[in-house]
Amino acid sequence: MRVNQRMTATVATAAVLGLTLAACGGSGDGGDGGSASGSADQVEVFTWWAAGSEKAGLDALVGVFNEQHPDIEFVNGAVAGGAGSAAKDLLQTRLQAQDPPDTFQAHAGAELQDYIDAAQIEDVSDLYDEFGLTDVFPADLVDRLSTEDGAIYSIPSNIHRANVVWANPTVLEDNGVDPEATYDDLDAWMADLDKLDKAGVTALSVGTTWTQVNLLETVLLADLGPEAYSGLWDGSTDWEGPEVKAALEDFETLMSYTNDDRDGLDWPEATQMVIDGSAAFNVMGDWAVAAFEEQDKVLGTDFTAAPVPGTDGVFDFLADSFTLPVGAPHPDGAKAWLETVGSLDGQVAFNKAKGSIPARTDADPADFSEYQQTAIDSFANDTIVSSLAHGAAAPVATLNAISDATSKFTTGASDLAGYQSELAAATQS
């Protein structure tokens, strides 16, 4: 009996010890990065580019990085899942625990505001001067990226355009709509959409809430024009005004031409409807071109791409970019990475593989695909405005509130007036 008791005691002690040791082991891991502080022997790059063309782009960029900085080891911190939401979740936790990666991917623009307010990322505007980026990025873009006091918090690696409408010419022709037609404004376009709708096809395909927000922002842009649209985000355009109301009415009409199962679809399924010919039009950012090209569709014959009617001459931009977190374990490594991201070689290699276009204007368009060439041309010449759905125009909390209001409206739980006042409230906070 006594032996038994002693044994129990021993086992219990061992268990306690084991747990304590395990706890120590756990904390040891975190300290690992800190010990090499300041050194430039490695760089952990945190992204959500873990698959498909995004991963191909990252691999190409790493190739250039290894050439430019052979003495720095690249550590891939990519987190897969949920179109970046899994990565953002983990990033939020790591920044909160003051265990930042050396650099992380984020949408350029207002989405960075939370990190800036929380003093989690550094101003990198001096790196713009050091790397000579101010002259090679379009002035419009640098304006959009700068905060009010002139600071810039990230370096963009690529540019996408959100105001593109994709169409299937065969479907248009079969239903008596001229596939060559260009539309000056939404009204002209909606007349044809109405015709398609009456013919029994899905005139406009759309997916879940964020794609509806993407559609909403292009409608606002078309009806208000670039200046008033940008004013929505700095308070100079009145959300409660009659112009916005008219735009929301157009949005309501457009939504009435869309597919019923939209809330269950993400963008690839919505775009697929145009590829398959079950829908005529789809408004989506220009990453959709990859979906067409993967299935050997040819621009001009199998599908067409144009700016959303009423937004010709305006480039609704969004960009992925890289930051310099406060307290990064290897700031020199991070700066080397940022240099590669901003460099011409890096931007060309990355964007050729990913299907986006360089933020730099000095890249040779001949290196890129047919669609990319038109985008490069527009980016250099058009008025540039910030995309809402992709974090360039408004902080995360505002975007979430707008998304909630939009979902409420498109499922029929609120009327237009309620929607408008919810949008106004969302942008005021």
Add this chain to the structure above:
Amino acid sequence: MLNKLRRVGPPLLMLAPSLILLGVFVYGLIAANFTTSLTDNHTAAQATGQKPAVLVWFTNYIDLLASEDFQHSLMNLVLYTVVFLVGTMIMGFLWAWMLEKPVKGEGLFRSVYLFPMAVSFVASGVVWRWLLNSNQDEQASGLNRLFQIVGLDALQNNWWNNVTFGIIAIAIPAIWQLSGYVMALFLAGFRGIPEELREAARMDGASEWKLYRHVLFPQLSPVALSALIIIGHMSLKAFDLIMSISKPANYQTKVPAVDMFVFKSSFDYANAAAVGSILLIIVAIVIVPYLIRTNREEKR
């Protein structure tokens, strides 16, 4: 004294690790969550201490409960829970009742009914998202298509995309997954009733209905209560199934757990914590009376 230590010491030492872990990671974090919910910590800057967060007591709770959107989430939660509970209890009981009589291949049926429980909500959600596709008529797929094929066109509906009752459609896969579990509970209950009781009732001339009403049902009621509690608290925490069928931003399928997720991703920690506390309180209202009751019974 030394004797007493010898008697109490080792068990206490054995329990210490789990007590400490529970104390820190469950009760400590509940306390931390509750404290956060009483502040105005609505931005990333406040969460990292760049701007001060002040105590606002129950303002967050009052604002949340007064907001139309959160009321909609709570209403969805109630609808979902009621349908989920009633559905699993009825299906589970029926299956158990059928298998309770000696049937050929009982083991097989038992496994077949229990099997969906082994599938994760996320995996089955992906399949059910397709089955519950809301397209109708020409573009229909999934269940709506099936209705067309068998000539029940009138039954086509937009499933979870209905603003008011959409959440009920998501209860269907949940019922499908957990009815087998309730069946297993009831089956165990049935098996626990001694044959003599039935015989005695029949000897006394009880009809089959009376036998169930006065002999078997009372014996099954503790099992039914356990099943209700287990399914009920699972239902209140519903998140993964909803997330994999719908999307967090979809208004029609919002429940408090989804709200919590959206608040958290907007860096609104105070509201996320407040929603968490509200959920905890709702679950506690269901579970605590049950725990007290079982405790009392065990003492008896």
